[in-house]
Structure formats: structure tokens, C-alpha cells
Amino acid sequence: MEEKALLKMEHIKKSFTDVGVLSDISLTVRKGEVVSIIGPSGSGKSTLLRCATLLTRMDDGELCYGDMQAVRSVDGKSVYASREELKKVRQYFGLVFQNFNLFPHYNVMKNITDAPVTVLGHSKEEACAKARELLGMLGLSDKGDAYPCELSGGQQQRVAIARALALEPKILFFDEPTSALDPELTGEVLSVIRKLASSHMTMVIVTHEMQFAREVSDRILFIENGLVVEEGTPDSIFASDNPRVRDFIGKIG
Amino acid sequence: MNTTFFQLLSGMVVSVEIFLLTLLFSLPLGLLVAFGRMSKNKILQTIVKIYIAIMRGTPLMLQLIVVYFAPFYIFGLKISQGYRFVAVIIAFSVNYAAYFAEIYRAGIESIHVGQYEAAQVLGYSKRQTFCRIIFPQVVKRILPPITNETITLVKDTSLAFVIAVAEMFTIAKQISAKQASVNALMVAGLFYFVFNYVVAYVMEFFEKKLSYYR
Ligand SMILES: Nc1ncnc2c1ncn2[C@@H]1O[C@H](COP(=O)(O)OP(=O)(O)OP(=O)(O)O)[C@@H](O)[C@H]1O
Ligand SMILES: [Mg+2]
Numbered sequence: 113m114e115e116k117a118l119l120k121m122e123h124i125k126k127s128f129t130d131v132g133v134l135s136d137i138s139l140t141v142r143k144g145e146v147v148s149i150i151g152p153s154g155s156g157k158s159t160l161l162r163c164a165t166l167l168t169r170m171d172d173g174e175l176c177y178g179d180m181q182a183v184r185s186v187d188g189k190s191v192y193a194s195r196e197e198l199k200k201v202r203q204y205f206g207l208v209f210q211n212f213n214l215f216p217h218y219n220v221m222k223n224i225t226d227a228p229v230t231v232l233g234h235s236k237e238e239a240c241a242k243a244r245e246l247l248g249m250l251g252l253s254d255k256g257d258a259y260p261c262e263l264s265g266g267q268q269q270r271v272a273i274a275r276a277l278a279l280e281p282k283i284l285f286f287d288e289p290t291s292a293l294d295p296e297l298t299g300e301v302l303s304v305i306r307k308l309a310s311s312h313m314t315m316v317i318v319t320h321e322m323q324f325a326r327e328v329s330d331r332i333l334f335i336e337n338g339l340v341v342e343e344g345t346p347d348s349i350f351a352s353d354n355p356r357v358r359d360f361i362g363k364i365g
Numbered sequence: 366m367n368t369t370f371f372q373l374l375s376g377m378v379v380s381v382e383i384f385l386l387t388l389l390f391s392l393p394l395g396l397l398v399a400f401g402r403m404s405k406n407k408i409l410q411t412i413v414k415i416y417i418a419i420m421r422g423t424p425l426m427l428q429l430i431v432v433y434f435a436p437f438y439i440f441g442l443k444i445s446q447g448y449r450f451v452a453v454i455i456a457f458s459v460n461y462a463a464y465f466a467e468i469y470r471a472g473i474e475s476i477h478v479g480q481y482e483a484a485q486v487l488g489y490s491k492r493q494t495f496c497r498i499i500f501p502q503v504v505k506r507i508l509p510p511i512t513n514e515t516i517t518l519v520k521d522t523s524l525a526f527v528i529a530v531a532e533m534f535t536i537a538k539q540i541s542a543k544q545a546s547v548n549a550l551m552v553a554g555l556f557y558f559v560f561n562y563v564v565a566y567v568m569e570f571f572e573k574k575l576s577y578y579r
Binding site: 165166167200202203205206207209211214215216217226227230232233259260261274276330359 | 476477479482483486487488489493497501502505557572577578579
């Protein structure tokens with residue numbers, strides 16, 4: 113049976129001051145799927161995620177989360193839903209940044225519980241219980257009272273993942289979650305993402321870790337110059353006869 | 366001797382009052398001015414820019430005189446005795462708000478855009494983002510320049526003498542003229558020094574309190 117689409121992006125276009133970044137990209141993600149996005153630097157991977165997470169305004173295209181339409185295309189221009197509707201849409205997804213963006217003045221516990229309490233109106237006890245559960249799962253049980261500046265990069269990124277998970281998003285985006293980390297810290301973050309994948313968390317991951325993408329993804333998109341050059345299962349991508357894809361994978365992986 | 370002491374004491378009280386009231390009004394006002402300065406509305410932004418330029422570009426002493434005489438020259442109102450002190454508080458607050466505004470602005474602009482983006486994705490409203498995420502970090506960053514301005518304010522309170530408000534310096538000058546001795550002025554100098562020492566101590570306490578994170 114086909115699972116239902118959690119995310120549907122259609123014909124996304126975006127340019128910055130006349131420089132086309134996304135030419136025409138479509139992406140559908142179904143429940144439980146792990147999709148990786150790979151491609152050379154400057155190809156528009158981050159821009160695509162930023163459009164999906166409403167951080168960047170797309171010029172044209174459609175964006176749906178479940179039954180909610182966040183962006184419609186009208187006469188070749190994007191039309192965004194009302195602020196109230198977008199607020200609901202934002203609860204549908206989470207985003208993990210390359211450079212964590214934890215709140216430095218809050219300790220780990222507060223970083224994780226503040227949004228559930230402030231934004232969703234959960235009780236403090238409820239939020240703390242959930243946070244402790246997440247910290248346990250991510251191997252950070254003893255770090256609840258620590259401040260971000262007291263943590264390693266790998267620990268900070270795991271806290272950022274916990275912070276996103278605390279809002280129980282249906283889909284989680286990662287923008288190069290390990291590329292700000294030393295090689296020895298990359299593993300601990302990747303293994304957390306693996307764990308999420310095995311619990312059927314729906315995820316879209318921009319990454320330069322080819323072997324990881326191959327192993328964890330159900331589907332891989334290769335993007336170049338704002339277009340999807342190739343899309344398919346990891347095996348088909350890694351066996352691609354497209355010279356651009358082969359070249360890229362050969363260089364990085 | 367005794368009356369001299371009480372005169373100085375009353376001057377001291379007035380100086381401290383000017384200091385505290387100016388901080389009370391100019392710190393929040395400065396934040397509003399900073400918002401105006403950073404506003405997307407070009408007209409508002411320009412007006413605020415001009416205001417800041419005037420406040421920083423002309424002597425505070427002159428601003429005091431203007432504020433004091435404005436009701437008479439502009440509106441033809443009779444200036445009452447009680448207005449002296451009010452004029453001082455208005456002039457000081459409006460002047461210091463301009464300086465504080467630029468400090469706030471620098472602080473707000475120094476916060477990494479990632480903090481806003483993280484908050485937005487987590488669903489915080491604009492107001493929640495500013496109050497819970499941005500402003501607390503701004504306060505920590507701007508404490509050192511705020512301390513500098515505050516220390517300058519302590520010494521600037523003596524400028525109130527130009528419109529004959531009986532603060533510490535005004536009184537010390539009167540006494541020393543009468544006694545033909547600089548003793549009273551020395552006492553005034555000591556007062557400003559101790560006052561600033563206390564201010565620096567208090568600000569350092571706040572800085573330490575906020576040093577729990579980087
Ligand atoms: N805010 C912006 N203003 C102007 N140009 C931008 C902006 N953001 C991105 N770009 C440009 O858009 C292009 C795509 O950028 P993007 O960050 O999406 O690439 P990427 O695939 O994520 O690259 P990387 O692998 O280096 O992270 C780049 O040429 C970049 O310079
Ligand atoms: Mg990128």
C-alpha cells in the first residue's frame with residue numbers, strides 16, 4: 113500500500129536577484145520515508161530545504177504538508193497561506209541546522225522544553241518528562257543542566273535534534289547535520305539519525321556523507337543547478353550511468 | 366559647618382535622583398528608539414536617524430537650555446519653578462535614549478540570524494522570539510557599553526547647573542565661592558568618584574550573573 117504523502121513540493125522556483133537557484137524542483141515524501149539530497153556546492157540544496165521550512169520565500173511553486181496547503185501557485189507566482197495557517201504548518205515539520213543554532217542562554221533542558229511550553233502550551237512537567245525521554249534516547253541523560261557552550265559539537269547537534277523532536281514533528285529536515293563537526297564527532301550524530309530511521313521517522317537529509325546516505329535512505333535525489341538530475345534508490349544512484357552523478361559520487365564518496 | 370553639610374547632602378540627593386530617573390526613562394525609551402532606527406519604514410527610520418544625530422551632535426548643556434526655555438519661547442507659557450527639575454529629566458532622558466538606542470541596535474544586530482531562524486521553525490511568534498531568545502542575549506552583550514554610558518551619566522548630572530537645578534555640583538560651587546575655598550568642590554569630586562565606584566560594582570555584579578554562558 114502506498115503511504116500518504118506528508119510533503120509535496122511541486123515546481124519550486126527561486127532566484128536571488130536574477131540568479132536562478134531553483135529552476136523547477138518537485139519532491140514528494142511519504143510517511144516513513146528517508147530521502148537524501150546530494151549535489152555539488154551551490155546547487156540549491158539548502159535553498160530547497162529553506163523553502164520547504166518557510167525560511168525562504170519561493171518565487172513560484174506549490175507546497176503541501178499532509179492536507180494543508182502552505183503555498184499555492186497563482187499565475188506563475190507563489191501565494192502563501194495566512195499567518196494563522198502557516199503557524200499550524202510549522203508544527204508539521206522540524207529542522208536541524210548545520211550549525212545547531214541552540215539557544216546559548218538556555219540550558220539543555222530549557223532548550224528542549226521551551227518551545228513545547230511556550231508555543232504548544234504543554235505543561236512544564238509534561239515537557240520535562242518528554243525531554244528526559246529524548247535525552248535518554250540520544251545518550252545525553254546527564255547533560256540536562258549543561259549549557260550549549262559546555263558541550264561538544266556532536267552533543268550540541270544531538271540536543272538540537274532533541275529540541276526538534278520535542279515538538280513531535282511528522283517530518284524532520286536536516287541540512288548537512290554533520291558538516292560542522294570533526295570526523296570523530298560525526299559518527300555519534302549519524303548513529304542518532306540511523307536510530308530515527310529505524311523507528312520510521314520521516315526525514316529529508318541534505319548531506320555530503322555518501323556512504324551514510326546510501327545506507328540510511330530509501331531514496332536519493334541528485335541536484336545540480338537547481339534541477340533534479342537524477343532520483344532513485346541508493347543502489348540505482350550509485351550505479352548511475354549519468355556521468356555527472358558518477359563523477360560527483362566518485363569525488364566525494 | 367552643619368548647614369554646609371546638609372546643603373551638600375541635599376545636592377547629592379538631587380544628583381542621585383537625576384541619575385536614577387534618567388536611567389528609568391532612557392533605558393526603555395532607547396529600546397523604542399532602536400526599533401524605530403531599525404524599522405523598515407524609511408520615513409520613521411530617517412526621523413529617528415536625525416533625532417539621534419542631533420542628540421549626539423550637540424552639547425547636552427545646550428539641549429538642557431533648549432528644553433528648559435522651549436515652553437516659553439515656543440508656546441509662550443510661563444516657566445514655573447518646578448519645571449527646572451522636570452526639564453532636566455526630559456533633556457537627560459531624551460539625550461541618553463539616543464546613545465542607548467545605538468547600543469541596543471548594535472547588540473540586536475550582533476545576534477546571529479540562526480537564532481531567529483531556529484525560533485521561527487520552532488514556532489515562536491515574533492514577539493516571543495524577541496522577548497525570550499534575542500533580548501536576553503542582547504542584554505549580556507551590551508552590558509559593558511551600557512556601563513560606560515552610565516558612568517558618563519553620573520558625571521553629566523553636574524550639567525544640570527546650567528538651568529540652576531540644585532544638584533551636587535551647583536551647590537558645591539556656591540559653597541566654595543562663599544567660603545573662598547575648594548573644599549566643597551573636593552567633597553563633590555569625591556562624591557562622583559564613590560558614586561561611580563558603586564555603579565561599576567553593581568554593573569560588574571550583573572555581568573558576572575550573566576557569565577554563566579558564552
Ligand atoms: N540569501 C541569499 N542571497 C543571495 N544568494 C543566495 C542566498 N542564499 C543562497 N544563495 C545562492 O544560491 C545558490 C545555492 O545556494 P545553496 O546554499 O542552496 O546551495 P547548497 O547546495 O546548499 O550548497 P552547499 O553544499 O555549499 O551548502 C548559491 O549560489 C548561493 O550563493
Ligand atoms: Mg547548503
